Amino acid sequence: MQVRFLTPNDSDEYWRFRLEMLEGEPNAFSSSAEEHHSLDRNELHRRIGSVDAEQFIVGAFEGTRLFGAAGFHRDKGLKTRHKGRIWGVYVSPEKRGRGLARKILETLLRRASTISGLEQILLSVAATQTPALRLYQSLGFEPWGCEPRGLRNGDQYIDEHYMILRLK
Numbered sequence: 001m002q003v004r005f006l007t008p009n010d011s012d013e014y015w016r017f018r019l020e021m022l023e024g025e026p027n028a029f030s031s032s033a034e035e036h037h038s039l040d041r042n043e044l045h046r047r048i049g050s051v052d053a054e055q056f057i058v059g060a061f062e063g064t065r066l067f068g069a070a071g072f073h074r075d076k077g078l079k080t081r082h083k084g085r086i087w088g089v090y091v092s093p094e095k096r097g098r099g100l101a102r103k104i105l106e107t108l109l110r111r112a113s114t115i116s117g118l119e120q121i122l123l124s125v126a127a128t129q130t131p132a133l134r135l136y137q138s139l140g141f142e143p144w145g146c147e148p149r150g151l152r153n154g155d156q157y158i159d160e161h162y163m164i165l166r167l168k
């Protein structure tokens with residue numbers, strides 16, 4: 001398995017992979033599979049960004065096929081540029097429990113920690129996603145709040161935990 005930064009050449013595969021994640025784990029993400037279908041190519045390229053930019057996606061590939069990914073972007077505002085955010089963390093069910101998400105996030109955090117002026121990284125995680133909560137805690141993220149009913153999926157409400165990692 002190769003862990004690397006995505007490039008625009010990976011956009012078709014990332015589109016497929018993101019649909020897999022939104023359909024497979026509808027309670028884990030605030031975006032929906034329905035919304036994903038209307039995601040246009042320019043927006044996809046913007047999210048893929050580049051390793052030199054302040055937003056990027058790290059993926060785990062076998063050949064050209066993605067089995068895991070996590071996204072990062074830095075806030076743009078003058079008063080919020082000290083913050084970055086992690087989004088879209090997912091590993092395909094058949095590849096879980098082998099350290100893949102940890103490797104992806106370690107790669108992401110190594111890169112993010114070289115961004116000048118970045119002081120803290122934020123993420124949110126649905127309360128149902130115990131493996132993800134444990135993973136983030138093991139990487140040093142600390143919970144700072146919980147939004148009751150932060151997500152609504154049909155008739156189901158899910159609390160959302162907010163976590164922070166302060167960079168040294």
Ligand SMILES: CC(C)(COP(=O)(O)OP(=O)(O)OC[C@H]1O[C@@H](n2cnc3c(N)ncnc32)[C@H](O)[C@@H]1OP(=O)(O)O)[C@@H](O)C(=O)NCCC(=O)NCCS
Nearest residue numbers: 028089090091096097098099100101102129131132134135
């Ligand atoms: C969360 C997720 C990305 C973990 O991927 P993974 O590749 O299986 O994780 P790893 O094998 O790298 O495990 C890393 C750590 O995660 C935690 N973890 C992973 N699977 C776990 C499980 N079944 N139960 C409890 N903790 C678990 C552990 O802390 C583990 O560290 P350890 O192996 O040293 O104990 C994966 O389960 C997933 O895609 N879940 C659904 C989507 C999701 O919840 N995304 C997060 C949205 S915020």
